[in-house]
Amino acid sequence: MSNCSEKQFRNTHLLHDKELADKSEATLKDIVASEKDFLDNLGEEIRRDTREMEQQISFPNMTANIMNKIEADKSLVAVMLDYFKSNSLAFGGLAACLIIFVLALNLKNEILEQDSVVATDTPINTCIIDSIENKNSTSLVLKEEKKEDPVTIIWVFENTDTEKM
């Protein structure tokens, strides 16, 4: 009995241990499967987010566009340089024409300004409109500049008067 009981006891224990082991294995498998699902989902989520970020930011595209523009500008500059090199005479002629035009404008302005030239020894802000010669003196007829109602001034320079105003 005792042997049988001992054997039976051992069998019972072994069975119990096996059941426990089976249960543990099943539990572990469940846990692993669950973790695997979680990791799979997490990985998928990360990949999706990465794709969305790439689409939104699209740095590679921007860089490519800028590079394309720079290349295009470089091409344009190169074309212009080629043109100026091959047409240096025409370009020089054009520049000369521009310089002459600017000089002519300046000259025209100077000529126009000469209408209101004021002698250094006459009243300021006036222009000479006439002169009167007399026996002992010379007089200048002056008019105020830039006035709506200019006053006419006759300024007498006596022949003995060498003093400047």
Next chain:
Amino acid sequence: MKHFLTTITAILILITMGLVNSSMASAEQVEIVVKVVHASKNGNEVHDNVKELYSRLSKMFDFTSYKMLLNVKEKGDYSQKQIITLPNNQKLILTPIEKDKDFHIKVEMEIEGVIKTDFRLKDGGTIILGGTKHKDGVLILVIKITEL
């Protein structure tokens, strides 16, 4: 016929008014105002009665001192000479000659030995004659001519 007579009467009235007006014009008098200012570079004094002129004169002349020496007002007929003795004893002679169709007054002006000329001036207009020496500066004459 009545309309014709009315027209003739109106024309006669207009002619009469024109004749009266022209005869009145020939009787107009002329007022001449002469302000004599002594301008110099000696000092910074500007007389109160010259300040009205100073704002204008100071933009044209570089003098620092302005003193009113004389303020004369004369009335007379056209062709009548107006003689004004200046502080430097020279005599300024102004003679208004006529008023032309543009309402400008023709004036003869003379300072013996210095200037003799004539000019046309808008009625009520001003002309400045300057440059004659006086003491340490010059005389500036501000001449205003108005038909009364």
